[in-house]
Amino acid sequence: MEYLAGEYDVIVVGAGHAGCEAGLAAARLGCKTLVLTVNLNNVALMPCNPAMGGPAKGQLIREVDALGGEIGINTDRSAIQMRMLNTAKGPAVHALRAQADKLNYQENMKWTMENQPDLDLKQAMVDKIAVENGVVAGVVTDTGAIFKARAVILTTGTYLRGRIIIGELAYPGGPAGNMPSQKLSDNLANELGIKLMRFKTGTPARVDRRTIDFSKMLIQPGDERPWNFSYSSDIEDREQIPCWLTYTNNDTHSIIRENMHRSPLYCGMIEGTGPRYCPSIEDKVVKFAERQAHQVFIEPEGKRTNEMYVQGLSTSLPEEVQWKIYRSVSGLENVQIVRPAYAIEYDCVDPTQLKPTLEFKSISGLYSGGQINGTSGYEEAAAQGLMAGINAARGLKGRKPVVLSRSQAFIGVLIDDLITKGIAEPYRMLTSRAEYRLLLRHDNADQRLTQIGYEIGLISRQRMDRFANKRNLIVEETARLNNVRFKTSPKAQGFLEDRGLVIQQGTSYGELLRRPEFKYRDLLKLSGDMPDLPEDIRESVEIEIKYQGYIKKQQTQVEKFDKIESKKLPENLEYLSMRGLSREAAQKLDQIKPLSLGQAARISGVNPSDISVLFIYLEKANRESGGKKTVE
């Protein structure tokens, strides 16, 4: 029997990494918000690896943090190891990565959610989204509870018609032993007319720490320097737990080859498309047959558990074969598997049905974010959840949507890729997807986005002040280095002789820093009057000065890019009857309904002459409405 169970401004369906950000953002922006999850024990569950960040993903976390999201703070609180990757490969691609204590992560996030004013967190299985006249009205649960709402955000992860596959065994299921959502897919596809796709992903087995021989493995410790993701975290003292590295061998590969006929992937039991960057061990052995060994990382799942994650050995082979594979690896000879590896298939939304705000074009007030949009990764999910939450709240308050551009943030690249280009496999953020990655660094995410977060209302005055102070220090130190000139001293001479370098009197420190052989820390040895600045400020200053030439080059490219992005296209353009467009372009434009000429140009099948035609139409429409020139 259906009954009215409550009325909200915003309802979030799912409490994973997208759902938590969406719910927190909406509530913090003053919306009465409800977050529903199938299992309250699994808020912010990390069903795959116990790690956060890495290239591009780390930037996403810092961006979410600068906008007022939670993932950075929560990771800092739950981290049991931090490492800065790629430090030798250039400033644009430095990437912070953390090992998180999974249970602690969940507990922290749940506690934050529970204590958030205007936010209700409840357990329920949503079977249906109520839509009236193209406008979302609420949700209905399997127990008949009707929750009314003016906006609904779908953050269902991999639960939609989830199906678990372990070798020959397959059954309906969500990740990590949870229940799948069986009915919502049907409602979305058949009643709401949303196009769904089917994707697949997988996770390796978990093993018992006490049954691993670490003496045969290489230790992978964290950095000594106390890193934090959040610009507001000040954690300096953190107990770090190492990861371990070992390798597969020819025995492993033979076992896999012998059992390949039992792989559900190879015998057609799996219909979903899997990610290329996350292949199972059997995929790797088949595709890269010449490789004698593949890396296997053993990662702790937390402080107070003996479960260890086995990165590199994801498989959907039968459990019995998994034992043989795992035990063939050096150091795992006597290992006990405590949870088998599995593959999971799930329904997701074709994201080209979404606006840049992550609202469905066809249903007002319905948003979606995270893995349901075909992405993979906690960080990608959090970023979308945050943006969906912000835009749902702003939509209800009649405020302008917040859409980040590709030149502003990885979040902008992520969402634009999803809604403009569509996807054929689970989407993972990579730095190579960003055209302006030198500008989208992890060290300057706060400089790019804190102001926006403050204007949105998710960044406090206090934090804004703290940021402004940091920004001033960077500006002052950059200016100082460009003005102050090198004066020789016994200390400086000694240093230069050690390094075999010569410096002309009067060279500015800025010029020195631009030389490849000088780092900021060298200046400390050259000059007696260097200010005592925090490490992150020194780094930002160093990057800004050292790579000024390249940064300026990218900024010029961005200016060009922004010009065409700023040419807005009305949503109601009748592309199909527009003269001069190629047929393919007209159809694609009609489907995607781009908001700007720049976005239109990124749609495959839309070529430069189509853009010229659109330009003419814009100008024509503008002149007909008596407006001023749109150009220049």
Place this chain on the structure above:
Amino acid sequence: MLDDSIAAISTSLGEGGVGIVRISGRDAFRIADKVISTAGGNSNWLKESHRMHYGRIADPATGKIIDEVLFSAMKAPKTYTREDVVEINCHGGYIPLKETLRVVLAAGARMAEPGEFTKRAFLNGRIDLAQAEAVIDIIRAKTENALKIAVSQLDGRLSEKLAFIQDKILTMLAGMEAVIDFPEEDIQEESNEKLTGSTGEIIGELEALLKLAATGKIYREGVKTAIIGRPNVGKSSLLNSLLGQERAIVTSIPGTTRDIIQETINIKGIPLVLTDTAGLRETEDLVEKIGVRKARELAREADLLLLVMDAQDFYTQEDKRILRELDFSKTILVINKIDLNETLSYKEEFPIPVVKISSLSGQGMTALEDSIEELITQGKAALSETVIVSRARHEDAIYRANKHMEELLAGFSTGVPLDLLSIDLRSAWEALGEINGSTVTEDLLDRIFSDFCIGK
């Protein structure tokens, strides 16, 4: 949008008449000023709008004079596009036009898209609203036309060569990007030496392509071929039979061919620009003397010489003297009128190919064509693999790609980090992609995932 300056050849290409390179945009005058020099060396023309001026186009990089031109600078808004416009009237012919466009592009203009001048005219309000659809039609038609031309000009060998270079760049890029995006994977990072080496190789390939753009000239302009020999050995009848029609006046009175006759024919896909010269012999007749001198000059400049001798009066003193004057490496001896002396025999061993023909009966003509092809293709190895980079757009793109690769090379030597190096590498790839319409991101990801074993 409209803040850059565009340029294009705005007359249809072909021989004869003049050709116009048009520049439009806020920097049009500044760009023109860089490449035009006037008699007094001043830039007074900048002040005189809508007037014709005389000047020279020079390549600012080398100072080399490209062409003598008439040009006009027209100040906005009374221009076709309502922007500042400079129109440069070059001498007809493809080369001066294309070279002028090239230096204009190098001086800061961007190659105009098809129909872009008209588009700007519309956007700047010069063309009224009622004509908006006509403007769209123009853009559409021009684009389609340009596309057809581009496709037809994208010679198979150029495509192959480009694909080959792009593939090399992509391999490098994928290696660099994989290392960046998957730092914990077991990916062998290429050594600096190896990357520097690959960069050098790619630069070599690009430079070869740019050179071929010059060699491609032979295909575009044809192989300059001169038919020479003493008077009345059948030069004009050979010309006519190569042409397949009567062109030159054929008589048996020596010295009838006083004017130089030029005609282009196609021999096995190689365009020959044929010149029939007045007979090479000492002469008293002043008019003819000029013709003979010109003929000698032509013989020097020609890429291919067809030395004609008469089978009935073979290898005279005069024939010997002419032969001595010639460059053997580009000469074929054609013994004409073999039908009139089928039993011709001689003891000499000529250091050049010899073909016996009858231009009247057509006997031996196929053998002559074979001989011509062989000489051109085997003598100049570069030609056989010549790639036609005929469009300035292509050349411009290759030039930019090469520049990025050179910056990359400099980056390697000064220890610039990987993520910055990849910017230049990617830009090089994108510049080449403009030629065949490929885009980088998807190709790059495909390559990363197929080349490297990545994943958890």
